Amino acid sequence: MYLGPVPQKSETADGAADPRERLVVIGNGMAGCRAVEEILERDPARYRITIFGAEPRVNYNRIMLSPVLAGEKSFEEIVLNDERWYASNNIELIAGDPVLEIDRDEKLVRAKSGLSRGYDKLIFATGSDPFIIPVPGRDLPGVVTFRDLDDVNAMLDAAEGGGRAVVIGGGLLGLEAAYGLSLRGMDVTVLHLMPTLMERQLDEAAGWLLKHELESRGLTILTQADTAEITGEHRVEGVLLKDGREMPADLVVMAVGIKPNTALAIDAGLETGRGIKVDDHMATSDPVIFAVGECVEHRGACYGLVAPLFEMCRSLAEGLTKEPVPYSGSVTSTKLKVSGIDVFSAGDFSGSADSDDIVLRDASRGVYKRLVIQEGKLIGAVLYGDTSDGNWYFDLLKRGEDVTPMRDFLIFGQAFADGGGGTDPSQAVAALSDSAEICGCNGVSKGRIVAAISEGAATLDAVRATTKASASCGSCTGQVECLLKATLGDEYAGERAVKTMCKCTSFTHDDVRKLILEKEFKELPQVMQELHWATPDGCSSCRPALNYYLLCAWPGEYVDDQQSRFVNERMHANIQKDGTYSVVPRMWGGITNPRELRAIADAVEKYNAPMVKVTGGQRIDIFGIKKEDLPAVWADLNAAGMVSGHAYGKALRTVKTCVGSEWCRFGTQDSTGLGVKIEQMTWGSWMPHKFKIAVSGCPRNCAEATIKDFGIVCVDSGYELHVGGNGGMKVRVTDLLCKVESEEEVLHYCAAFIQLYREEGRYLERTAPWIERVGVDYLEQRIVKDEPGRDALAERFHYSQLFSQKDPWAERAQGADRHHHSHMAEVRPMVHA
Amino acid sequence: MNMTFIPPEWLDLGLVSDIPLRGARSVPVAGGEEIAVFRTGDDRVYALLNRCPHKGGPLSQGIVHGDKVACPLHDWKISLVTGEAAAPDKGCVPTIPVKVVAGRIFIFRAAVIRQAA
Numbered sequence: 001m002y003l004g005p006v007p008q009k010s011e012t013a014d015g016a017a018d019p020r021e022r023l024v025v026i027g028n029g030m031a032g033c034r035a036v037e038e039i040l041e042r043d044p045a046r047y048r049i050t051i052f053g054a055e056p057r058v059n060y061n062r063i064m065l066s067p068v069l070a071g072e073k074s075f076e077e078i079v080l081n082d083e084r085w086y087a088s089n090n091i092e093l094i095a096g097d098p099v100l101e102i103d104r105d106e107k108l109v110r111a112k113s114g115l116s117r118g119y120d121k122l123i124f125a126t127g128s129d130p131f132i133i134p135v136p137g138r139d140l141p142g143v144v145t146f147r148d149l150d151d152v153n154a155m156l157d158a159a160e161g162g163g164r165a166v167v168i169g170g171g172l173l174g175l176e177a178a179y180g181l182s183l184r185g186m187d188v189t190v191l192h193l194m195p196t197l198m199e200r201q202l203d204e205a206a207g208w209l210l211k212h213e214l215e216s217r218g219l220t221i222l223t224q225a226d227t228a229e230i231t232g233e234h235r236v237e238g239v240l241l242k243d244g245r246e247m248p249a250d251l252v253v254m255a256v257g258i259k260p261n262t263a264l265a266i267d268a269g270l271e272t273g274r275g276i277k278v279d280d281h282m283a284t285s286d287p288v289i290f291a292v293g294e295c296v297e298h299r300g301a302c303y304g305l306v307a308p309l310f311e312m313c314r315s316l317a318e319g320l321t322k323e324p325v326p327y328s329g330s331v332t333s334t335k336l337k338v339s340g341i342d343v344f345s346a347g348d349f350s351g352s353a354d355s356d357d358i359v360l361r362d363a364s365r366g367v368y369k370r371l372v373i374q375e376g377k378l379i380g381a382v383l384y385g386d387t388s389d390g391n392w393y394f395d396l397l398k399r400g401e402d403v404t405p406m407r408d409f410l411i412f413g414q415a416f417a418d419g420g421g422g423t424d425p426s427q428a429v430a431a432l433s434d435s436a437e438i439c440g441c442n443g444v445s446k447g448r449i450v451a452a453i454s455e456g457a458a459t460l461d462a463v464r465a466t467t468k469a470s471a472s473c474g475s476c477t478g479q480v481e482c483l484l485k486a487t488l489g490d491e492y493a494g495e496r497a498v499k500t501m502c503k504c505t506s507f508t509h510d511d512v513r514k515l516i517l518e519k520e521f522k523e524l525p526q527v528m529q530e531l532h533w534a535t536p537d538g539c540s541s542c543r544p545a546l547n548y549y550l551l552c553a554w555p556g557e558y559v560d561d562q563q564s565r566f567v568n569e570r571m572h573a574n575i576q577k578d579g580t581y582s583v584v585p586r587m588w589g590g591i592t593n594p595r596e597l598r599a600i601a602d603a604v605e606k607y608n609a610p611m612v613k614v615t616g617g618q619r620i621d622i623f624g625i626k627k628e629d630l631p632a633v634w635a636d637l638n639a640a641g642m643v644s645g646h647a648y649g650k651a652l653r654t655v656k657t658c659v660g661s662e663w664c665r666f667g668t669q670d671s672t673g674l675g676v677k678i679e680q681m682t683w684g685s686w687m688p689h690k691f692k693i694a695v696s697g698c699p700r701n702c703a704e705a706t707i708k709d710f711g712i713v714c715v716d717s718g719y720e721l722h723v724g725g726n727g728g729m730k731v732r733v734t735d736l737l738c739k740v741e742s743e744e745e746v747l748h749y750c751a752a753f754i755q756l757y758r759e760e761g762r763y764l765e766r767t768a769p770w771i772e773r774v775g776v777d778y779l780e781q782r783i784v785k786d787e788p789g790r791d792a793l794a795e796r797f798h799y800s801q802l803f804s805q806k807d808p809w810a811e812r813a814q815g816a817d818r819h820h821h822s823h824m825a826e827v828r829p830m831v832h833a
Numbered sequence: 834m835n836m837t838f839i840p841p842e843w844l845d846l847g848l849v850s851d852i853p854l855r856g857a858r859s860v861p862v863a864g865g866e867e868i869a870v871f872r873t874g875d876d877r878v879y880a881l882l883n884r885c886p887h888k889g890g891p892l893s894q895g896i897v898h899g900d901k902v903a904c905p906l907h908d909w910k911i912s913l914v915t916g917e918a919a920a921p922d923k924g925c926v927p928t929i930p931v932k933v934v935a936g937r938i939f940i941f942r943a944a945v946i947r948q949a950a
Binding site for chain 1: 844845846847850851852853854855856858859860861862863864865868870874875876888889890891894895896897898899901903905906908910914940942945946
């Protein structure tokens with residue numbers, strides 16, 4: 001459709017015929033037309049109005065382009081003002097003819113065709129332009145943006161042939177484009193620079209839910225993907241990332257953001273910052289020129305959403321027709337327009353000093369809600385999965401009302417807060433009918449639970465065992481406990497005796513591990529979401545534990561989260577009280593040689609290490625290394641053939657040996673040789689806690705094998721295997737597990753034992769308390785008597801070792817994770833720049 | 834022309850994305866005490882002196898969770914917002930005013946000088 005430029009009478013003739021003030025609007029988009037509508041509503045006859053539009057069509061609802069792309073709406077359905085509207089309001093529309101120049105002295109606007117209009121009042125509604133990332137290939141045919149109907153048509157043309165689309169940008173617009181293209185039959189990959197989708201609107205938890213929902217609908221989503229180049233000879237063929245990954249593409253959509261369109265305003269000499277600067281009455285630095293919408297910078301803020309634009313237009317129209325009503329900025333909310341995915345965010349959900357979070361997670365419904373409260377007022381909200389109360393929260397937020405009286409119920413939504421305000425949750429449960437469902441996962445009614453309690457199920461665990469209520473997702477645990485209290489009164493013993501993992505969850509370590517396997521949770525935010533974590537991102541106690549459990553459950557699949565590692569494991573060295581680190585290279589079985597010793601001596605001198613000490617585990621420890629120097633120290637040690645000794649890890653530490661039959665007159669077996677073999681099999685494996693091994697060549701036990709987690713005492717007829725020893729705070733002598741005849745068996749039993757501990761020991765539980773908890777008989781059953789079980793354990797151990805036996809020092813020495821070792825910047829505050 | 838003007842009272846430390854989510858980086862100060870700059874899981878940025886009020890542990894090496902950091906030496910939980918240790922521990926580390934403009938982190942120069950003096 002093409003409209004205008006409409007033939008016009010000449011300026012002077014027109015002016016003479018009509019004495020009204022001339023109002024010219026540059027921009028026929030949502031802001032320009034809305035401003036005109038608002039003015040007409042207040043004073044329909046006040047101005048002679050001309051609207052210039054760069055696009056050759058009438059005004060349409062730009063935010064509904066996504067449903068057009070997705071095929072859910074037609075262009076006709078999103079038209080806001082058709083030709084009749086312009087005609088009946090006597091508005092002159094000059095469409096398809098962009099304005100190129102403004103003569104402020106003459107008060108004249110000139111368009112590309114040469115057409116000009118004089119003005120008494122001028123409104124800029126030039127909107128914004130898509131931001132084009134400055135990479136090679138950005139101009140290739142097949143690279144499009146997502147801004148207007150022409151872009152949508154270009155995408156639809158490309159989608160007709162199917163093929164592959166890459167959308168750069170995982171914000172609101174990019175995701176809507178990606179979803180639309182996938183519905184149109186394209187194979188879509190989204191590249192997002194940040195770790196979290198829509199990070200400006202969503203927190204990590206909601207971003208994660210969104211990512212998974214989109215992935216389940218067939219989209220491929222790569223986060224932390226930084227585009228280096230768009231490749232292709234004559235048209236786009238692919239996208240190359242800075243990390244070297246490359247994906248083929250028949251269509252590339254750039255949706256990384258927008259920038260206010262200020263070019264014309266700058267040419268006209270108006271004051272601009274990021275956008276065209278306006279005061280509270282939408283006036284620019286020229287008092288007869290105004291600006292509204294996305295092109296505007298007001299009190300330092302630029303907006304890319306529709307609600308602020310409407311508010312600006314109202315304020316402008318008041319000022320141009322009646323009494324000025326100042327615009328004081330907007331609080332914004334966002335909704336994602338992808339069918340079936342409900343996402344809402346409003347206000348400041350990143351919070352600030354003294355703000356509190358209220359978090360609700362309902363895994364079975366896929367719901368996540370987070371409210372941010374400060375000084376009794378709601379200041380931000382993120383809703384995922386159930387956005388029905390979004391408008392109510394947004395209203396509370398904008399009104400700045402004190403929500404303290406309904407704070408306890410706020411998260412449950414308007415219906416609950418209005419109806420239930422002031423009651424306590426146990427009364428709410430008591431008021432339910434017997435047929436009301438308490439446990440949605442297992443379909444257990446209140447009546448069934450109360451009956452079970454009356455029949456003797458006096459604890460939460462007993463209720464879980466008899467009815468299955470609260471035994472799955474756990475979200476009804478609070479209600480079940482209320483029923484226990486209500487039914488048993490004072491007889492109810494209270495909370496469960498088993499300790500939860502930490503304050504962030506009501507689940508125990510064992511529950512969490514079981515659920516990770518059963519429900520195939522493979523990411524940290526997923527565990528927290530599905531298991532109703534009470535904090536947005538856990539604490540220093542649960543994060544390392546979860547990281548380990550995931551690592552153990554899904555070797556080769558789970559990607560280690562460095563930020564959930566305790567400092568020593570993140571830095572691959574041991575932090576000391578002064579903040580420096582100590583470095584312990586691996587010496588297999590405690591054996592070293594001149595080359596290694598020279599390299600250690602050289603490193604000590606080169607990096608001014610103030611102390612070198614021999615450890616209890618038969619290693620050499622270099623103290624006082626600064627974190628910046630660690631990679632260089634490691635590079636030097638690597639060069640002499642040494643690798644990380646993992647003296648810092650919840651991992652296999654050392655295999656301590658005596659000299660054995662090779663040298664010792666009492667030695668019965670080659671204990672050093674066996675120690676080296678064991679260490680080569682077990683190094684690098686992550687465990688619930690540190691793990692020490694020793695091999696003694698005879699019962700004199702010089703390697704102190706009977707206070708190790710796994711100790712081997714060689715005897716004439718074979719090898720005694722001892723487990724669960726500890727020489728630490730609470731000394732514990734090992735239990736004898738069994739006796740075997742060959743080195744192969746030692747290695748096999750050792751692998752099986754370690755794997756059982758890895759899978760069943762709780763995080764930070766050494767083997768000694770673990771064995772006291774489960775009993776030696778249990779270990780004997782699992783490892784000695786159950787041969788297929790033993791084989792399976794050993795096999796799982798060896799499989800997991802495939803992924804863990806990489807020297808972390810070599811990776812760091814070669815530059816990996818450099819940010820852990822370098823300063824961010826150095827400042828010299830006393831010197832003026 | 835479109836650059837946002839930053840008064841020299843604020844010192845540029847680099848990009849927010851130079852700090853991993855739920856991570857921290859250290860910033861030595863010539864003639865003063867080292868600063869730790871933190872980035873939380875929901876992308877807020879804070880700065881404290883890089884020194885736990887307990888035994889001086891480098892807070893930049895701790896685990897960042899919510900708006901706290903756990904000191905790497907003895908697991909004291911320090912508020913990134915106020916610098917206060919969480920109960921039952923008692924102590925406070927000075928906070929440094931920070932602002933983020935166009936994805937870059939700036940710290941308040943005068944505050945750094947006060948620490949240096």
